[in-house]
Structures are given as structure tokens and as C-alpha cells.
Amino acid sequence: MTVATGEARPATRHTEPRIALEVHDVTVAYQRKPVLWDVDLHVPEGRLVGIIGPNGAGKSTLIKAILGLIPLSSGRVDIFGRPYRKNRHLVGYVPQRESVDWDFPVDALDVVLMGRYGKLGWFRRAGAVDRTQAMEALAKVGMADYAHRQISQLSGGQQQRVFLARALAQEAQLYFMDEPFAGVDVTTEKAIIALLRDLRSQGRTVIVVHHDLQTVESYFDHLIMLNMRVVAAGLTAECFTQENLRSTYGGRLTLLDAVAEQVRQAH
Numbered sequence: 001m002t003v004a005t006g007e008a009r010p011a012t013r014h015t016e017p018r019i020a021l022e023v024h025d026v027t028v029a030y031q032r033k034p035v036l037w038d039v040d041l042h043v044p045e046g047r048l049v050g051i052i053g054p055n056g057a058g059k060s061t062l063i064k065a066i067l068g069l070i071p072l073s074s075g076r077v078d079i080f081g082r083p084y085r086k087n088r089h090l091v092g093y094v095p096q097r098e099s100v101d102w103d104f105p106v107d108a109l110d111v112v113l114m115g116r117y118g119k120l121g122w123f124r125r126a127g128a129v130d131r132t133q134a135m136e137a138l139a140k141v142g143m144a145d146y147a148h149r150q151i152s153q154l155s156g157g158q159q160q161r162v163f164l165a166r167a168l169a170q171e172a173q174l175y176f177m178d179e180p181f182a183g184v185d186v187t188t189e190k191a192i193i194a195l196l197r198d199l200r201s202q203g204r205t206v207i208v209v210h211h212d213l214q215t216v217e218s219y220f221d222h223l224i225m226l227n228m229r230v231v232a233a234g235l236t237a238e239c240f241t242q243e244n245l246r247s248t249y250g251g252r253l254t255l256l257d258a259v260a261e262q263v264r265q266a267h
Contacts, residue, residue, distance in 0.1 A: 017044040018080060020174050020205040021066070026075030028058070028065050035061050037228050039075070045173075048200045049207040050220035050236070054249050057227045059209045060096065063176045067093060079174060092172030094163050096179055097156060108154065108162045109147040112137055115169030137165040142191060157188035164195060175199065175206045182211070193219055216240055 023041040027034060036058045043049055051059045064070045066077050068084055079087040092115070112134040138144045141161040151159060160180060167175055177196075181189050196206050196219075207224075210216065216223065216236065223239045225231040225248045232239040232248075 017046055019043070019078075020045040020047075020080060021207070022078040022081075023062075023066065024076050024078070026062075026065060026077065027073040028061055028070060029073045034073075035228065036065065039226075039230055041224060041230060041233055043205060043207065043222065043224075045080075045205050046200060046203045047205055047222040048196055048220050049205070049222040049224060050210045050216055051207065051224045051226055052210055052213065052216060052248070053226040053231075057248075059226055060178050062226065063093075063178055063207070063209060067091070067176065090173040092167040092170040092175040094160075094167050094175070094177040094180055097160055097163070097183065100159075100163070103152050105150065105152075107148045107150055108138065108143060108165075109134055111151060111162050112165045112169050115166040133171075134165070134169050137168040138162070140168060141165045141195065157184040160184055161188065161191070164192065168195075173204055175204065177206065177208045179209050179211065213245075 019042050021041065021043040023039050026036060026039040028036040039062065051062065053059050061070065065072055066084065068077075068088075077084050079090060084091070109131070113130060115137070116130045116134065135144060135147060138147055141164050143158060143161045143165060146154065146158060146162075151162060154162065160183075164177075164180065167177070180192055184192070196208070199206050200221075208220070210219070217240055220236050222234065223236040224233045225239060225244055227248050227250070232241075232244045
């Protein structure tokens with residue numbers, strides 16, 4: 001009988017990705033009327049995530065609640081396992097373009113430098129290194145030549161690129177973007193999605209409020225389908241189904257039936 005004398009090799013362990021975002025039982029109400037109800041979510045690190053749902057579903061409200069911009073009626077939010085207030089330096093945010101006062105007298109470089117303030121603290125001014133990083137961020141979004149242009153003189157797509165550059169300058173690990181593709185031209189949209197994919201390839205997590213159902217499958221690997229409550233959340237290939245679309249959009253799907261049919265055929 002042959003006896004094995006070699007040492008046993010330890011079993012290979014599969015390392016699960018960290019959880020970038022956890023939302024626990026979050027409810028948000030305006031004047032006692034719930035806008036979000038019992039939202040539970042977890043998003044693994046290194047994902048490009050879309051949030052979709054009809055108008056009034058609470059998509060932007062969810063992002064603002066996560067970021068502490070509006071109060072929670074109940075629940076809690078963790079960023080990389082800690083309360084948001086303790087890890088806010090890991091978070092970048094691109095708001096809806098319509099919510100910004102574009103007449104404010106600053107140029108594009110000034111806007112991007114605002115993204116460095118979280119690292120500088122209250123008592124330090126932006127230095128040469130910060131300006132270099134801000135210019136590099138502008139270059140990544142194709143706006144380096146507009147660094148000293150007043151933001152009010154930029155087109156809508158250019159303004160959106162500047163805000164993306166500001167987020168890049170933050171060097172965050174988790175990004176929230178509220179409809180970054182809204183109102184931009186095709187060239188800008190392609191540039192934005194290329195940038196988001198590059199962030200994902202670097203292990204960053206990007207969560208995007210989105211409205212174009214036709215690009216969901218090609219843009220996002222992870223999906224949150226929302227209508228006050230979470231209808232479905234997880235891998236896009238598993239969530240983006242005709243049944244979940246109808247549960248999310250209800251009677252508003254009249255113009256989206258063709259998309260739902262394409263999803264059904266794809267599966």
C-alpha cells in the first residue's frame with residue numbers, strides 16, 4: 001500500500017469583493033408622505049450600477065438620502081462598512097446639471113479645484129499639485145482647453161464634463177452621478193460612458209441615475225430598479241427582465257413595450 005507523505009495544500013479561498021454601499025431599511029418622507037419606503041440595498045465594490053425607474057420613483061431622492069443631503073425618516077447607510085459621515089472622503093458626487101447655478105462667476109478650473117477641498121481641509125489653499133491634478137482631470141474629459149472659460153459660457157455637454165472632472169479630482173472610491181447623460185450630445189455621452197468604464201476598471205464603484213432603457217444592458221453590469229421600493233437589484237443580466245420592467249413602470253410602459261420585448265427575446 002502506498003502512503004502519501006506530501007503535505008496537504010490549503011484550499012484556495014475565493015475573495016469576495018468588499019461591499020461599497022449598504023442601505024438598511026431606509027425610508028424618506030416629505031411632509032409625512034413617503035417617497036422611499038423600506039429600501040434595502042448592497043452594492044459590491046468595482047461595479048458600474050444603474051438606477052432606473054419612472055419619474056417620481058425616488059431615484060434622485062435615494063442618492064441625496066445616501067449622501068445625507070436630506071434626512072432619513074428611518075434606516076441607515078454604510079459606505080465601505082462605516083457610516084457615511086465617517087467615510088464621506090471616499091465619495092464623489094455629480095448632481096443633476098439643472099440643479100447647479102451656472103451663472104456663478106467661476107471658470108472651469110475653479111469648479112474642478114472644488115473637488116480637491118475635501119483633501120485640503122479648511123485651512124489650506126489649492127497648490128501647484130492640486131492645480132496639476134485638476135488640469136489632468138479636465139484633460140481626461142476633453143476640457144483642458146476650456147480651463148479658464150467661465151462656466152456660463154460652456155454648452156450643456158461641456159458643463160457636464162466639467163462636473164465629471166470635479167468628481168475625478170476628488171479621487172473617490174465610490175461615485176454617485178445623477179443623470180449624467182441627460183441633455184448631452186452623442187459624442188459627450190460616449191466620452192462619459194468610456195470614463196465610467198475606466199473608473200470601474202480601476203476598481204472604483206459608480207452608481208448612476210439613468211433613464212434610457214435602451215442602453216441599460218450595454219452600460220451597466222449591476223442594476224437597481226426602483227419605484228419607491230426596490231423592485232429588483234443585482235446583476236443586470238438577471239434583473240433587467242420584462243416582468244421586472246412592468247413591476248417597476250406599471251402602466252407607464254406603453255412606450256417601452258418594444259424595449260421589454262427586446263429584453264425578452266435577448267433572454
